[in-house]
Each structure stands twice: as C-alpha cells, then as structure tokens.
Amino acid sequence: MSxxxxxxxxxxxxxxxxxxxxxxxxxxxxxxxxxYSLAYLAGIFIGYWYLLKLLKQPGAPMARRHADDLxxxxxxxxxxxxxxxxxxxxxxxxxxxxxxxxxxxxxxxxSFHGGVIGTSLGILYLARKEGLPWLRIHDYVACCVPFGLFxxxxxxxxxxxxxxxxxxIPWAIRFVETVGGQAVLGPPRHPSQLYEAALEGLVLFxxxxxxxxxxxxxxxxxxxxxxxxxxxxxxxxxxxxxREPDAQLTEFAAATGLHMGQWLTVPMILGGIYLMATAKxxxxxxxxxxxxxxxx
Numbered sequence: 683m684s685x686x687x688x689x690x691x692x693x694x695x696x697x698x699x700x701x702x703x704x705x706x707x708x709x710x711x712x713x714x715x716x717x718y719s720l721a722y723l724a725g726i727f728i729g730y731w732y733l734l735k736l737l738k739q740p741g742a743p744m745a746r747r748h749a750d751d752l753x754x755x756x757x758x759x760x761x762x763x764x765x766x767x768x769x770x771x772x773x774x775x776x777x778x779x780x781x782x783x784x785x786x787x788x789x790x791x792x793s794f795h796g797g798v799i800g801t802s803l804g805i806l807y808l809a810r811k812e813g814l815p816w817l818r819i820h821d822y823v824a825c826c827v828p829f830g831l832f833x834x835x836x837x838x839x840x841x842x843x844x845x846x847x848x849x850x851i852p853w854a855i856r857f858v859e860t861v862g863g864q865a866v867l868g869p870p871r872h873p874s875q876l877y878e879a880a881l882e883g884l885v886l887f888x889x890x891x892x893x894x895x896x897x898x899x900x901x902x903x904x905x906x907x908x909x910x911x912x913x914x915x916x917x918x919x920x921x922x923x924x925r926e927p928d929a930q931l932t933e934f935a936a937a938t939g940l941h942m943g944q945w946l947t948v949p950m951i952l953g954g955i956y957l958m959a960t961a962k963x964x965x966x967x968x969x970x971x972x973x974x975x976x977x978x
Contacts, residue, residue: 695854695870698842705841721837725830726757732826736894741901741966743818748808755808756823759800760830761787767796771942773930794831794918795946798911817903817964824910825890831914832883839875846872846925874925881917889913905961912954915947 708715730753736742737749744752768791769777769784777784805823809816838844845857845868854870861868890906893899899906922944927935935941 694852695856697867698855698857703840717840718837721833722830724833726753728829729826732829733822736822736825743815743822748812748814752805752808755804756801759804760797763800764792764794764797767793767799771795771946772928776930815903821900821903821906824907825894827910828883828887828890831886832879835875835879835883839873844875844925846874872924874921877921881921882914886910886913886917901966902961903964903966904957908954908957908961911950912958915951915954919944919947
C-alpha cells in the first residue's frame with residue numbers, strides 16, 4: 683500500500699472513539715455490567731425462547747421439561763467449554779505461566795469451537811440421562827445458536843477487539859491499538875466483527891430457519907446441525923482472510939499459511955458435509971401424537 687493511498691484511507695476512515703461505544707453497559711461504581719456479558723445472556727434467553735417454538739412442531743425430540751434442563755447444561759458448556767477452548771487453542775503458553783488468569787472471564791478470551799464442544803457434551807449428557815435422541819437434539823439446538831453468535835460478534839465490535847486486516851474500503855475503522863505500551867489509533871481496518879455478525883448470525887439463522895420451517899430437514903437427524911457447522915465453517919474460514927490473527931498467533935499464521943480459526947473450521951466443514959449427506963438414512967417417522975417421532 684503506497685503512502686499516498688494509506689494517507690487517503692486514514693483521512694477517510696472512521697475513528698472508533700468517535701462512535702461513542704463503551705464495553706460497559708452499566709457502571710454503578712461497585713458493579714459493572716458489560717455488553718459482552720449481556721450478549722451471552724441475550725443469546726441464551728432468546729435461543730431458549732426460539733427452541734420452545736421449535737419444540738411445539740410435530741415430531742419434536744424432547745419435551746418442555748427437557749428444554750429447561752438443556753438450557754442449564756448448555757450454559758455450562760458454553761462458559762466452561764468456551765474458556766477452556768480459548769486457553770488450549772489460542773493462548774496455552776500464557777495460561778500455563780499464569781493459571782489463575784484462566785478464571786478471569788471478565789478479561790475476555792472465549793473460543794466458539796470450545797463452546798460448541800462444551801454444549802455438545804451437555805446435550806449428550808442430557809440425552810443419555812433421559813433416553814433422548816442426541817443427534818436430533820443437536821439439530822434443534824443448532825437452529826438457536828446463531829442468536830448467540832450475532833450478539834457475541836456485536837459485543838466484539840463494541841469492545842473494539844478481534845478487528846480485521848488493514849484496508850482502504852470506505853467503511854474502514856481505525857480501532858484503538860496498543861503500540862509500545864501506548865494506546866493509539868491504528869490503520870484503517872475491516873470491521874470484521876460486523877461481517878461475522880451478519881454471516882454467522884443473520885445469514886446462518888435464515889438458512890436454518892428455511893430448512894426447518896420449509897422442508898422436512900428436522901425429520902432427517904443430523905441435517906440441520908450438519909448445515910450449521912458446514913456454513914459456519916465456510917463463513918468463518920472466508921472472513922479469517924480479512925481478519926487479523928490473535929497477536930500471540932501471528933507467527934503460527936505466517937508459518938502455516940492459515941489462521942488458527944481456519945484450521946479449527948476444517949473438521950467442521952468436513953463433518954457438516956458428512957452429516958448432511960447421510961441424513962436421509964436416519965430419517966424418522968412422525969407419529970400421530972404431536973411431539974413424538976420414531977426411526978423410519
């Protein structure tokens with residue numbers, strides 16, 4: 683990028699502080715409520731509300747009482763799985779030296795992939811405990827996850843974190859970055875958090891909603907969750923090309939040619955293809971009584 687082009691981009695870019703955004707939604711002095719926490723709460727509660735709507739349709743794999751238990755197990759899976767996933771996948775060396783910091787959730791650092799694993803373990807536990815079809819429960823839960831992704835990415839933007847690569851696009855934003863221990867405005871960057879909110883939140887929700895409400899996909903175990911992990915993987919893999927890798931993983935990205943987030947999506951894409959391709963073999967038969975189904 684030439685100096686002239688860079689100068690023009692800088693002059694036309696939006697300065698993040700000018701947006702007037704703060705990571706703190708409510709500050710009472712002795713207590714702070716952050717948008718990131720509200721994003722998790724909104725994702726869980728709105729996802730639960732939508733799950734109940736899905737369960738009212740014929741052939742649901744579980745009852746309302748199971749959904750209540752699932753919210754508890756899934757919430758634990760999101761929090762603990764997301765945190766441990768970040769520790770293991772993104773910053774293990776730091777946390778080995780500072781293990782107490784693993785508990786500092788308020789400082790940020792959550793992995794979507796870890797959250798998926800944690801939630802899946804919660805679903806498997808509930809399914810085994812209650813004798814429910816675990817794969818079909820995954821299908822229904824997958825339809826609800828885009829809410830959390832949408833709010834989570836918006837919170838990333840409000841926090842001014844996980845920004846994109848430098849660019850000269852008209853809507854570029856200059857985020858506050860730390861250079862030499864000082865906070866300065868960085869170069870114009872892609873607001874990749876908003877791209878992911880749109881793709882992983884709105885577009886992914888629309889795809890799964892059409893499949894659930896306009897097709898027989900919910901009677902083909904694995905099809906909906908397969909579509910979820912496939913399209914999420916595709917969207918995440920693509921956006922990572924214009925997103926900056928985590929600071930501690932820049933050397934890893936340079937050495938491997940791909941970001942850690944891209945490597946973690948590869949098995950998701952392959953798994954999604956497999957689940958969708960084999961879903962018809964597992965088709966269930968809907969019984970006359972609403973809310974029950976059996977293997978065809």
